[in-house]
Amino acid sequence: xxxxxxxxxxxxxxxxxxxxxxxxxxxxxxxxxxxxxxxxxxxxxxxxxxxxxxxxxxxxxxxxxxxxxxxxxxxxxxxxxxxxxxxxxxxxxxxxxxxxxxxxxxxxxxxxxxxxxxxxxxxxxxxxxxxxxxxxxxxxxxxxxxxxxxxxxxxxxxxxxxxxxxxxxxxxxxxxxxxxxxxxxxxxxxxxxxxxxxxxxxxxxxxxxxxxxxxxxxxxxxxxxxxxxxxxxxxxxxxxxxxxxxxxxxxxxxxx
Numbered sequence: 352x353x354x355x356x357x358x359x360x361x362x363x364x365x366x367x368x369x370x371x372x373x374x375x376x377x378x379x380x381x382x383x384x385x386x387x388x389x390x391x392x393x394x395x396x397x398x399x400x401x402x403x404x405x406x407x408x409x410x411x412x413x414x415x416x417x418x419x420x421x422x423x424x425x426x427x428x429x430x431x432x433x434x435x436x437x438x439x440x441x442x443x444x445x446x447x448x449x450x451x452x453x454x455x456x457x458x459x460x461x462x463x464x465x466x467x468x469x470x471x472x473x474x475x476x477x478x479x480x481x482x483x484x485x486x487x488x489x490x491x492x493x494x495x496x497x498x499x500x501x502x503x504x505x506x507x508x509x510x511x512x513x514x515x516x517x518x519x520x521x522x523x524x525x526x527x528x529x530x531x532x533x534x535x536x537x538x539x540x541x542x543x544x545x546x547x548x549x550x551x552x553x554x555x556x557x558x559x560x561x562x563x564x565x566x567x568x569x570x571x572x573x574x575x576x577x578x579x580x581x582x583x584x585x586x587x588x589x590x591x592x593x594x595x596x597x598x599x600x601x602x603x604x605x606x607x
Contacts, residue, residue, distance in 0.1 A: 358466025359473070362440070366474060375436055376478050379404040380489065381427050383421075387485045390417040413495040413575075418486070422503040422574040424506030426567075427506070429514055434535030437472070437518025438528040440467045441601070454601075464598050468519055475511050479504065499576030506573030509567060509586040514539055516593035523600040542566055 352360070367370045394416040444453055453463060464552075469499035487498050521535035522528075562568050566589075569582040 355469070355556045358458070358463055359470045362467055362470035363473070365439075365443075365475070366470070367470040369439070371435070371439065372474060376434055376474075378513045379428065379432050379478055380481060383482045384485070386421055386424050387417070390420050391489070413489070413493055414499045417489075418495070418500050418503055419517065419574055423571070425507060426543075426570060427512065429511055430539045431536065433475070433511060433514040434518045434521065434532045434539070437515055437522055437535060438470055439510060439522065439530040440471065440519055441522040442526050442531045446528070459600055460601050464519070464594055464601060468516060468597075471515050471519070472512055474509065475515060479511065480505060496576075500572075502573050502576045502578055505578075506570050508571050509583075511565065512558060513586055513589050513593070514599070516590050520593050520600065523597050581604045 382466055394413060397416060412561070455458075483504070486495075486497075517538050518531075518535040521538065522531040524534060525531050528549070542565050546567035548561050563581075563585065569579075569585045570581055572579055
C-alpha cells in the first residue's frame with residue numbers, strides 16, 4: 352500500500368465512524384431529492400396547462416424545466432455542505448495532537464494533502480452517484496436529452512472538487528473545526544458574490560477578468576450542456592492552486 356493509499360484508508364475509516372458523513376450525506380440527498388420532486392411537479396403542472404390550452408398532448412423540455420434548475424439550485428447547497436465535510440481533515444489532527452506525529456512520519460506533505468483530498472472526494476462522488484437514481488428513474492416515464500444531464504453532473508463533480516479543495520485549505524489554517532467550516536464558506540461565498548461585480552462592470556476588461564475568477568459563469572455553461580476548454584482549465588487550475596496553497600500552509604507549520 353502506497354502512502355497516499357494509506358492516508359485515504361485512514362481518512363475513510365475516520366469518516367465512516369463519525370456521524371458527520373452520515374448526517375451531511377443524508378441532508379445532501381434529502382435536499383437533492385426534494386428539489387427534484389419540486390421541479391418534476393412543476394414540469395407536470397406546465398404540461399397539464401399546455402394540454403388544456405392546446406387541447407391535446409403537450410411536449411415539455413425536462414432539461415430546461417427540471418435538470419437545469421436542479422443543477423443551478425445545488426450550487427448553494429454544495430457551498431454550505433462541503434465545507435462541513437472538509438472541516439475535520441486537518442483541524443481535527445491539530446486538536447487531537449496527532450498533527451505532529453503525522454508531520455514526523457516518513458510521508459511527504461504532498462502525499463498527505465493528496466490523500467486527504469482524494470478521500471473526501473471519493474465520499475462526495477459516492478453521494479453524487481446516488482443522485483443518479485433521479486434521472487434514471489425519470490427516464491422510465493419521460494424522454495429527455497442525456498447530454499445536458501451528463502454535463503450537469505460533470506459540472507457538479509468539478510465544482511464539488513474545487514469546493515472540497517477550498518475546504519481542505521481552510522481546515523489547514525486552524526485547529527477549530529467550526530472556524531474551518533466558516534472560513535471555507537466565506538471564501539466560497541466571496542467567489543460567488545464577485546460574479547455580481549463582474550456583471551456590473553459589464554463588457555470591460557476588468558468585468559471579464561472578475562467574471563472568469565468566479566465559478567458561476569463556468570458552472571452555468573456546463574449546466575446548459577456546453578463544454579468549453581476554458582471552463583475545464585478554470586476548475587483544474589483552481590483545484591491545483593488550492594492544493595498547492597494547502598501544501599504551503601501545512602509545510603509552514605511543520606517545524607513550529
